Amino acid sequence: MEKKPEKRGMIDTWIDKHRSIYTAATRHAFVVSIRDGSVDLSSFKTWLEQDYLFVRGFVPFVANVLIRACKDSGESSDMEVVLGGLASLNDEIEWFKREGSKWDVEFSTVVPQNANQDYRRFLEALMSNEVKYPVIMTAFWAIEAVYQESFAHCLEDGNKTPVELTGACHRWGNDGFKQYCSSVKNIAERCLENASGEVLAEAEDVLVRVLEHEVAFWEMSRGGQ
Numbered sequence: 001m002e003k004k005p006e007k008r009g010m011i012d013t014w015i016d017k018h019r020s021i022y023t024a025a026t027r028h029a030f031v032v033s034i035r036d037g038s039v040d041l042s043s044f045k046t047w048l049e050q051d052y053l054f055v056r057g058f059v060p061f062v063a064n065v066l067i068r069a070c071k072d073s074g075e076s077s078d079m080e081v082v083l084g085g086l087a088s089l090n091d092e093i094e095w096f097k098r099e100g101s102k103w104d105v106e107f108s109t110v111v112p113q114n115a116n117q118d119y120r121r122f123l124e125a126l127m128s129n130e131v132k133y134p135v136i137m138t139a140f141w142a143i144e145a146v147y148q149e150s151f152a153h154c155l156e157d158g159n160k161t162p163v164e165l166t167g168a169c170h171r172w173g174n175d176g177f178k179q180y181c182s183s184v185k186n187i188a189e190r191c192l193e194n195a196s197g198e199v200l201a202e203a204e205d206v207l208v209r210v211l212e213h214e215v216a217f218w219e220m221s222r223g224g225q
């Protein structure tokens with residue numbers, strides 16, 4: 001018997017339509033350099049410093065996603081998925097601190113670069129009550145998925161990832177995180193199915209803007225602003 005094709009949702013359609021920016025975000029030169037072992041360790045340190053600050057700003061964003069999942073979702077399981085994400089951010093902040101001392105990074109003196117500030121301002125705008133739930137969920141999925149896809153690539157067959165960087169790669173490249181991203185994607189897709197044309201247009205726009213912010217974020221590791 002022929003296998004029924006998987007149902008394709010809006011997100012896959014948008015990723016196809018915006019494939020070049022999606023690839024730019026998930027196969028950035030910095031990520032590729034981790035995978036092929038040519039990474040410059042000062043780039044890695046810059047990324048670590050900036051990402052620690054980003055993640056501290058990401059916590060209130062995810063807390064807001066959690067509140068919206070409790071208030072605006074018809075499905076009680078949405079809250080559980082987001083709560084799991086918030087819980088793992090607790091471990092993640094501890095991981096950053098351990099990693100920081102390993103690399104002699106003093107987070108308290110790190111100044112956020114422009115790309116980091118811009119991205120955090122964008123997240124703050126998404127925390128407004130005006131932003132519709134399907135739009136927030138699409139953004140949330142994209143933010144997590146870029147890291148999942150990028151770091152999983154550094155662990156795929158044939159990688160020459162330096163052993164001291166595999167901890168970072170496992171943090172976002174592991175199967176549990178992949179599963180979690182897939183749960184968030186399913187939530188977003190379910191919400192998008194019932195969304196108006198206006199909300200769909202906004203979600204597509206927000207998806208592309210997340211990808212642009214992610215590219216700019218990786219760019220910081222090269223010493224650019």
Ligand SMILES: Cc1ncc(CNC=O)c(N)n1
Pocket residue numbers: 051054055058092143144146147214217
């Ligand atoms: C810039 C950026 N984007 C996504 C993530 C992954 N989410 C939480 O850790 C991250 N750490 N940093």
